[in-house]
Amino acid sequence: MSTRKTVEQINEKIKKGEAVVVTAEEISKMAMSMSPSEIVDTVDIVTTATFGPMCSSGAFVNFGHYSPPIRMEEITLNDVPVSGGLAAVDTYIGATSESHFDHQYGGAHVIEDLIAGKDIKIKARAKGTDCYPNKEVETIINKDSVNEFYLYNPRNAYQNYGVAVNTKHKTIYTYMGTLLPNIGNATYSTSGELSPLLNDPSFRTIGIGTRIFLGGTQGYVSWYGTQFNTMKPKNDFGIPTSNAGTIAVIGDAKEMSTEYIKAAYFEKYGVSIFIGIGIPIPILDEDIAKACMIRNEQIETQIIDYSEPDKPSLGVANYEQLRSGSIEINGKKVKTAPMSSLMKARKIAAELKSWIDRGEFYITQPVELFPKESTVKNLKQR
Amino acid sequence: MMKKKYILRFSPEIVKKPLVSDLVRKFDVSVNILNADISSGRAGMLVVELEGTEEALERSVEDLLNDGVKCSPHVKALVFRQEECVACGSCTAVCFSGALQMNPESWELEFDQDSCIVCGLCVEACPLRLFTITREMES
Incomplete structure (x- = not known):
């Protein structure tokens, strides 16, 4: 397929205020009456988005040096343990790390509180060295007092995700929510036809360096995400029917908003964090257009039994069915519920579109594409 | 006609009584069971919504109290x-x-x-x- 437009040409249009931007939901509607070729002629950029719990997230912070200096080895922020193995005054706040005293408060809440501008109590201990003699520091930080505070999330925006159910006789509490016994409900967690990686299933435009919407500000795809898997089976529409690709993302948390970064606590599971991500897809050719024209009924995903350790599949459902409020599993009508916010995802897609319309956001060509072949290994006992 | 929610609590002895059907028969109220925790040999709890005339609801509550049922308006919200x-x-x-x-x-x-x-x-x-x-x- 020959390229009919380039990223440079589209950026030129953005500059002149002439770029045509639609959301991934709008293009899915347009797909009912237009061909891919007509879409390429009409549309320049499709905005995609998601807002869901993404456990593999966190933030780097540099506190600045203290006097007398300390080489921090054990650090807590509001009693939440954070990484102490990063030079003297750098740390990484893992979103799922939990407070020593309140298991419902964790790294995600520290990140949200920092973004909100709140003061955070830092406690640090060290053995003391000749050049860093101090052994203990206890003080207050906030986002204005620290040097850098940026989000770095190793695995976000899963390309598709299984539906969760529970076949056992007792309620189970999971990161997919409260799963009622005897397949009493079913939860799902992607924004379907609006979801970023479902609109570029073979990663033609999303790659390392792609500029994105992250938590309310501009961020970047920094790498392919951990557990990146290109080998999952795909359906007739080129959509992997279970969790496949992922992205690692980076962005300045000082510029982010708690409207798009929200700490969460899942009952009897632990702390997680809602992350808002929006990704623009430039419509360069018919293949890219075709991928963005995907509709909810064409996006299928596995129904997974979370009550079994190896999580077997009980069947397949598509997103049109999931959004209808119920699906059929083993001949039984089961209530469905989302775990990620479509309302927020729509807001992000619209916000990203308005940034581009106003000439505040330019699209990028990936610096490097993601690996074409990648599988996921398990941890083995040796 | 009016609707009111009540919490009914009763001892193990009363669990055997057909409380709900008694209300329906005696006072012509309709009973919607919203929540229930009952098993024989144990104290029971019922959350019900009663629908009927004001008088019927009052007499229902009286009757329940006479039967030894603790009856309180359901104000949990x-x-x-x-x-x-x-x-x-x-x-x-x-x-x-x-x-x-x-x-x-x-x-x-x-x-x-x-x-x-x-x-x-x-x-x-x-x-x-x-x-x-x-x-x-x-x-």
Whole structure:
């Protein structure tokens, strides 16, 4: 397929205020009456988005040096343990790390509180060295007092995700929510036809360096995400029917908003964090257009039994069915519920579109594409 | 005609009595059981919504009290800090009364206090912990 437009040409249009931007939901509607070729002629950029719990997230912070200096080895922020193995005054706040005293408060809440501008109590201990003699520091930080505070999330925006159910006789509490016994409900967690990686299933435009919407500000795809898997089976529409690709993302948390970064606590599971991500897809050719024209009924995903350790599949459902409020599993009508916010995802897609319309956001060509072949290994006992 | 919600608590001896059908027969009220925790040999609890004339409801309550049933108005209510809601939908997974539903167009969360039976499942299901239940008052 020959390229009919380039990223440079589209950026030129953005500059002149002439770029045509639609959301991934709008293009899915347009797909009912237009061909891919007509879409390429009409549309320049499709905005995609998601807002869901993404456990593999966190933030780097540099506190600045203290006097007398300390080489921090054990650090807590509001009693939440954070990484102490990063030079003297750098740390990484893992979103799922939990407070020593309140298991419902964790790294995600520290990140949200920092973004909100709140003061955070830092406690640090060290053995003391000749050049860093101090052994203990206890003080207050906030986002204005620290040097850098940026989000770095190793695995976000899963390309598709299984539906969760529970076949056992007792309620189970999971990161997919409260799963009622005897397949009493079913939860799902992607924004379907609006979801970023479902609109570029073979990663033609999303790659390392792609500029994105992250938590309310501009961020970047920094790498392919951990557990990146290109080998999952795909359906007739080129959509992997279970969790496949992922992205690692980076962005300045000082510029982010708690409207798009929200700490969460899942009952009897632990702390997680809602992350808002929006990704623009430039419509360069018919293949890219075709991928963005995907509709909810064409996006299928596995129904997974979370009550079994190896999580077997009980069947397949598509997103049109999931959004209808119920699906059929083993001949039984089961209530469905989302775990990620479509309302927020729509807001992000619209916000990203308005940034581009106003000439505040330019699209990028990936610096490097993601690996074409990648599988996921398990941890083995040796 | 009016509707009122009550919590009925009774001792193991009364568990055997056909309380609900008695009310229906004697006072022509309709009884909607919203929540129940009953097993033989144990004290029982019923949350019911009674519908009938004002007089019928009063006489029903009197009759229940005479039978040794503790009968208190159901004043437990779900409090929802909706302004902080991100509309993820997690609570709708466990809400079967229809009180919490996703609007199929806007995908905002809709809360209908009147449909709520205060089962409390959403309190744990909400990842932002936006639900609380007010304390029950015993009469």
